[in-house]
Every structure is written in C-alpha cells, then in structure tokens.
Amino acid sequence: xxxxxxxxxxxxxxxxxxxxxxxxxxxxxxxxxxxxxxxxxxxxxxxxxxxxxxxxxxxxxxxxxxxxxxxxxxxxxxxxxxxxxxxxxxxxxxxxxxxxxxxxxxxxxxxxxxxxxxxxxxxxxxxxxxxxxxxxxxxxxxxxxxxxxxxxxxxxxxxxxxxxxxxxxxxxxxxxxxxxxxxxxxxxxxxxxxxxxxxxxxxxxxxxxxxxxxxxxxxxxxxxxxxxxxxxxxxxxxxxxxxxxxxxxxxxxxxxxxxxxxxxxxxxxxxxxxxxxxxxxxxxxxxxxxxxxxxxxxxxxxxxxxxxxxxxxxxxxxxxxxxxxxxxxxxxxxxxxxxxxxxxxx
Ligand code: UDP
Numbered sequence: 001x002x003x004x005x006x007x008x009x010x011x012x013x014x015x016x017x018x019x020x021x022x023x024x025x026x027x028x029x030x031x032x033x034x035x036x037x038x039x040x041x042x043x044x045x046x047x048x049x050x051x052x053x054x055x056x057x058x059x060x061x062x063x064x065x066x067x068x069x070x071x072x073x074x075x076x077x078x079x080x081x082x083x084x085x086x087x088x089x090x091x092x093x094x095x096x097x098x099x100x101x102x103x104x105x106x107x108x109x110x111x112x113x114x115x116x117x118x119x120x121x122x123x124x125x126x127x128x129x130x131x132x133x134x135x136x137x138x139x140x141x142x143x144x145x146x147x148x149x150x151x152x153x154x155x156x157x158x159x160x161x162x163x164x165x166x167x168x169x170x171x172x173x174x175x176x177x178x179x180x181x182x183x184x185x186x187x188x189x190x191x192x193x194x195x196x197x198x199x200x201x202x203x204x205x206x207x208x209x210x211x212x213x214x215x216x217x218x219x220x221x222x223x224x225x226x227x228x229x230x231x232x233x234x235x236x237x238x239x240x241x242x243x244x245x246x247x248x249x250x251x252x253x254x255x256x257x258x259x260x261x262x263x264x265x266x267x268x269x270x271x272x273x274x275x276x277x278x279x280x281x282x283x284x285x286x287x288x289x290x291x292x293x294x295x296x297x298x299x300x301x302x303x304x305x306x307x308x309x310x311x312x313x314x315x316x317x318x319x320x321x322x323x324x325x326x327x328x329x330x331x332x333x334x335x336x337x338x339x340x341x342x343x344x345x346x
Contacts, residue, residue: 001323001326001327001330002327002330003201003327003328003330003331003334005041005201009045012042012242012246013045013046015246015318016246016249019249019250019253019254020046021043021249022046022048023047023048024048024049024091025049025050025051025088025089025090025091025092026043026048026049026050026051026090026092026093026094027051027053027086027093027123028040028050028052028094028096029054029080029093029094029095029096029097029119029123030054030095030096030097030098031050031051031052031053031054031059031064031096032052032059032060032063032064033058033059033060033063033096034059034063034200034203034204034241035096035137035241035244035248036052036054036059036094036096036097037059037063037064037202038200038202038241038242038245039094039245039248040052040064040073042249044067044070044073047072048072049072049073050072050073050074051086051088052064052067052074052076053075053076053078053080053084053097054075054076054077055079055097056077057108057111058099058101058204059097060202060204063202079115080095080097080122080123081111081114081115081117082118082122083122083125084122084126086126086130089130090126090127090130091130091132091133092133092135092252093123093130093132093134094252095119095123095124095134095135095136095175096137097115097119097123098112098115098116098119098137098168098171098172099111099115101204101208101210101211102165102298103207103209103210104208104209105165105167105168106164109167112167112171113167113170115171116168117171117174117175117178120136120174120175120178120179121178124188127189127190128186128188132189133189133190133191133252134179134189134190134191135193135248135251135252136176136190136192137193137195138175138176138192138194138195138261139168139169139172139194140194140195140197140263140302141165141168141169141172142159142172142176142194143155143159143194144165144169144299145158145297145299145300146158146299146301146302149301149303150303150304150305150306151263151302151303151304152263152305152307152308153261153262153305153308157169160297163297164295165297176192176261179192180259183258183259189258191251191257191258191260191262192261192262193247193248193251193262193264194261195248195264195265196263196264196266196303196304197211197237197239197265198238198239198240198241198244199213199214199238199239199240199241199328200240200241200242200327200328200331201241201328201331201332202241202331205217205218205332212236212272212275213275213279213325214332215227216276216279217279217325217332217333218332219287220279220280220283221283221332221333223285223286223287224287225287225289225290226276226280226288226289227290227292228276228289228290228291228292229272229291229292229294230272230291230294231294232271232272232274232276232291233271233272233273233300234271234272234294234298234300234301235269235270235272235300235301235303236269236270236272236275236302237265237266237267237268237269237304238266238268238270238275238321238324239264239265240317240319240321240327242318242319243317243319244264244265246315247262247264247313247315248264250313250314250315251313251315254312254313257313260308260312262308262313263304263305263306263309264304264306264309265317266306267303267304267305267317268320269301269302269303270321273289276289277289278322278325279325279329282322282329
C-alpha cells in the first residue's frame with residue numbers, strides 16, 4: 001500500500017459518517033505532533049477552525065507546514081505547561097501535548113510531568129472558560145505492567161511511581177484525576193482516551209524520539225541490525241494511526257461520552273521479536289536481529305480490552321498490522337533519511 005495522505009484523510013472522514021466538526025473551533029495542544037497533526041488535517045478537511053499550540057519539543061513543523069496557508073488554521077508557538085489564553089471562541093480543546101517516547105522519559109522527565117499536570121490544568125481552564133468539550137489523551141501506560149489482559153478500563157494499574165516510566169505514567173494518571181476533578185467541580189464536558197501503541201506516517205524514527213516500528217523500518221531499510229530489546233517475547237498491540245484518529249474523534253463528538261474513560265487501540269497482540277521478523281520479511285531486508293538489554297520497567301504484555309469503545313463509540317480498528325506497516329514503510333522509505341539518524345540501542 002503506497003502512502004497517500006489525502007486518501008487516508010478522506011477514509012477517516014468517510015468512516016466518521018455524520019460525525020463532523022464543520023463550523024467548530026478546536027484548540028489542539030501538541031498539534032504539530034504525530035497524532036495532533038493528523039487530527040489537524042482531518043478537522044481542516046471538515047471545514048473546522050484549528051488553533052494548533054506546540055513548542056516543538058517533539059512535534060515538527062514539517063507536519064503542519066502545508067496547513068499554514070489555510071485561513072482556518074493558525075499556529076501558536078507556546079509551552080502548554082505555562083498559562084495561556086485564547087481570544088477566539090473555542091468549542092473543543094484536545095490536549096495531546098507531551099513527549100511520549102520511552103527514551104525521552106529518562107532525558108526529560110520534568111517536562112513530561114509538567115505537560116501532563118500543569119499543562120492539563122492550563123488546557124482544562126481554557127475549556128472551562130469557553131464552555132468547550134475537553135478531550136484528554138491519556139495512555140495505556142496508566143496500567144503500567146498490567147496483570148489483567150486484555151486490560152479493561154476498570155483495571156487500576158500496576159505502576160512504579162519511582163521507576164524510569166513513572167514520570168509519564170504518574171503524570172498521565174494525575175492528568176486523568178484532574179480531568180475528573182473538573183467534571184465534578186466545574187461540570188466541564190471531559191472525555192479521556194487511553195491510547196494504546198499507535199503507529200503510522202509522521203511517527204518519528206530518529207534518536208530519542210524513535211518508537212519501535214519506525215526504528216525497525218529504518219534499520220531494515222538501511223540493512224542495519226534490528227535492535228530487539230530483551231528476548232523480544234514482550235508484546236504490544238499496534239493500532240494504525242487512521243484508526244486511532246477515528247476513535248479519538250468519535251470520543252470527542254459522541255453525546256454519551258461525557259466523563260467517560262475509553263481504551264482506544266487495536267487488540268491484536270504481537271511479540272516484538274515477531275514484529276522485527278515481519279518487518280524484515282515485508283521489506284525483503286538483509287538485516288539481522290541483534291538482542292540488546294531490556295529497558296527497566298518495560299511492560300511484558302500490553303493488549304487493550306476495546307469492548308467499551310465498541311459499545312459507546314461504535315469504534316473498531318479497521319486496518320491490519322500488515323496494511324499499516326505497508327503504508328508506514330512507503331512513507332518512511334520515500335522521505336530520505338538525512339534527518340533520521342537511527343542510533344542502535346538508543
Ligand atoms: N523496542 C525494541 N527495540 C527498539 C525499540 C523498542 O525491542 O529499538 C521494544 C521496547 O523495549 C518495547 C517495545 O519495543 O518492549 C515497544 O517500544 P516503544 O518504544 O515503541 O513503546 P512502549 O510500548 O514501550 O511505550
């Protein structure tokens with residue numbers, strides 16, 4: 001499958017059916033990031049107005065460059081953890097701003113805590129003042145190293161607050177608590193998505209930003225060793241980006257979702273070693289697998305229970321791992337790689 005952004009945006013819009021943001025104004029924190037920029041594309045295509053706020057700590061200008069010419073799109077360079085105001089009337093606030101790669105957890109733990117705690121308060125305050133609907137992008141990391149699989153929203157988690165991942169896990173957990181406090185105290189119309197591993201075009205492969213799928217694809221493309229951490233028996237369940245975006249937008253728009261917390265992801269689980277072998281095979285690469293140390297706190301299994309997403313949102317993932325990989329491979333191999341130094345092991 002060759003990657004074609006317009007075709008994929010149109011597909012999301014088709015699947016959303018009658019659900020539309022036409023005529024609405026949406027503030028997206030982290031709007032230049034992987035997920036934020038996809039959401040921006042869909043909303044602009046639906047004739048909504050988008051205010052994108054980002055400090056480019058991990059988001060990239062290139063993701064939104066084509067939108068800058070559009071009169072319905074504006075960009076504000078700002079760190080969400082510092083207070084801010086928005087003059088125009090806002091109908092929805094989507095709070096996505098945060099670093100999310102495990103390599104960043106050890107480099108920038110304080111930024112991560114601030115973006116998800118101070119940043120969540122700042123974004124919630126905008127929603128409260130504007131009477132806007134608020135979407136918080138939480139994470140499967142709130143479950144930590146889950147002992148209940150597939151993991152339902154009712155599972156309270158198995159998190160080490162002082163571990164290397166604690167900054168992200170606990171900050172997202174506090175972000176969720178903050179959201180529920182704003183529901184209870186100020187009656188803000190809040191919705192919380194617990195996002196499970198998502199991949200696709202625009203996910204970074206480089207340096208400390210690189211997540212497993214883009215890293216493996218670039219390594220395979222360059223016939224470099226594929227760096228499997230641990231013995232590769234740990235699992236993840238990978239959701240293709242267009243499915244994730246559809247789920248998030250459904251959650252933001254559905255009438256019955258106020259105060260709800262919903263897992264959004266794909267429930268097909270795969271061991272990381274098997275993922276590495278699949279990518280080598282799909283790319284017909286000469287790369288070999290090398291095994292490196294497993295990072296501290298790396299969850300052994302991750303798989304969402306997505307029955308609540310189906311019952312409340314009518315959300316089900318549509319794109320298989322192979323289809324998503326094909327599209328991501330097409331995107332990454334077409335871009336050239338001078339900006340993607342893929343550091344083995346880190
Ligand atoms: N991983 C790996 N090799 C890499 C990068 C990641 O084996 O070069 C593993 C990592 O240890 C984890 C899984 O792939 O078990 C997913 O890693 P990712 O960084 O994408 O996100 P996580 O799900 O751990 O937050």
